[in-house]
Amino acid sequence: MADQKRTQTAGADAAPTREAEEGEGRVAPGAASSHELLRIRGLKTTFHSHHSLVKAVRGVDLTVYDGDFLAVVGESGSGKSVTMKSVMGIMPDNADVEADELTFDGRDMLAMSDEQRRCMRGPDMAMIFQDPMTSLDPVKTIGNHLREVLKRHRGITGKRADEEAIRVLGQVGIPSPEQRLKQYPHEFSGGMRQRVLIAMALCCQPRLLIADEPTTALDVTIQAQILELLQRLGKEMGMSVVLITHDLGVVASLCNRVAVMYGGLIMETGTVRDIFYRPCHPYTRALLGAVPNPNESRTGRLESIPGSAPSLIDPPDGCPFAERCSFTSPACTRGIPDFIDYATGQRARCVFSSDELDAKQEGRK
Ligand SMILES: Nc1ncnc2c1ncn2[C@@H]1O[C@H](COP(=O)(O)OP(=O)(O)OP(=O)(O)O)[C@@H](O)[C@H]1O
Numbered sequence: 001m002a003d004q005k006r007t008q009t010a011g012a013d014a015a016p017t018r019e020a021e022e023g024e025g026r027v028a029p030g031a032a033s034s035h036e037l038l039r040i041r042g043l044k045t046t047f048h049s050h051h052s053l054v055k056a057v058r059g060v061d062l063t064v065y066d067g068d069f070l071a072v073v074g075e076s077g078s079g080k081s082v083t084m085k086s087v088m089g090i091m092p093d094n095a096d097v098e099a100d101e102l103t104f105d106g107r108d109m110l111a112m113s114d115e116q117r118r119c120m121r122g123p124d125m126a127m128i129f130q131d132p133m134t135s136l137d138p139v140k141t142i143g144n145h146l147r148e149v150l151k152r153h154r155g156i157t158g159k160r161a162d163e164e165a166i167r168v169l170g171q172v173g174i175p176s177p178e179q180r181l182k183q184y185p186h187e188f189s190g191g192m193r194q195r196v197l198i199a200m201a202l203c204c205q206p207r208l209l210i211a212d213e214p215t216t217a218l219d220v221t222i223q224a225q226i227l228e229l230l231q232r233l234g235k236e237m238g239m240s241v242v243l244i245t246h247d248l249g250v251v252a253s254l255c256n257r258v259a260v261m262y263g264g265l266i267m268e269t270g271t272v273r274d275i276f277y278r279p280c281h282p283y284t285r286a287l288l289g290a291v292p293n294p295n296e297s298r299t300g301r302l303e304s305i306p307g308s309a310p311s312l313i314d315p316p317d318g319c320p321f322a323e324r325c326s327f328t329s330p331a332c333t334r335g336i337p338d339f340i341d342y343a344t345g346q347r348a349r350c351v352f353s354s355d356e357l358d359a360k361q362e363g364r365k
């Protein structure tokens, strides 16, 4: 592993290092701007559960830039939701969260009190989930949900709150918003409830919206409408969006950058185009088996890969993908591989470079 800082030159003469690609003042390729909104370094989240420790997130590094629409993909249990909930500060009591760095718009979140972190939820970052019903109180009208948020986060009450609630419901595409304010969650369809949740998030005017599989429970047509809504709102409001999804078609059509997770680690990051056209990590290559071309499909789901993900109670010392990877060599089990940085701006956590993997693949034919 002596040459881990090798760089694929791929037509570029600059050789980005880890610091150059992720560091101050340098924009990751494909990022919407140069301003780091969220910076995560060395994030680890461990659950204390039934006399065992679940190492759900094992050292995640990720940056979200202003205006980004970043997809986080990976198989079930890879740590996508736990990563983002840890950033939001909404983990249960049995979770230990630590990080080397966690900043939002340059502010050190690790130095903040619980109350300061709580105050960030809403105006700075908001999160929406797969099942809107769990986030809505069945005995409160939609109007009351929105009024509460407006009062708490923006100090808006009375007639002004109603006007703002109606405006935001209109913004998320809910017809007849005046009438809808008086209704209860069960009087809304699944898609409309998800729009209400987005409206509640928008009432806080967040700079970052984290959407955790927001459309999984909805039918395909409604899914597309909600995701396009998120994209439009992101652009209109200058809001960054992190979208956790299993749908690669959605990633290809909506997002600008992708982070691929496996076994509690980020395995690869890059622009949507680079990840789809030239995935550098064997895991990403396996996932993309179903949808090799971003223009080919809008509905491809993650490819199912033979074998199962590693236990996070006793994760392997080496590459977590080693048991399922067709390129495994002894070097793969000697510690977690470092990232290789590519001239395209991609980073992949594998002992072999993309060219070496190609050569191995070619040699098998
Ligand atoms: N409260 C908890 N207590 C113990 N372990 C947990 C808890 N919440 C999550 N985990 C574990 O953490 C790991 C990562 O979970 P996470 O929910 O982040 O996965 P995910 O990538 O979001 O998966 P999915 O695509 O299914 O939503 C899993 O092994 C999960 O079982």
Ligand code: SF4
Binding pocket: 281, 282, 283, 319, 320, 321, 322, 323, 325, 326, 327, 328, 329, 332, 337, 349, 350, 351, 352
């Ligand atoms: S480090 Fe080894 S096991 Fe892991 S993805 Fe690369 S080749 Fe496969």
Ligand SMILES: [Mg+2]
Binding pocket: 080, 081, 082, 212
């Ligand atoms: Mg999840």
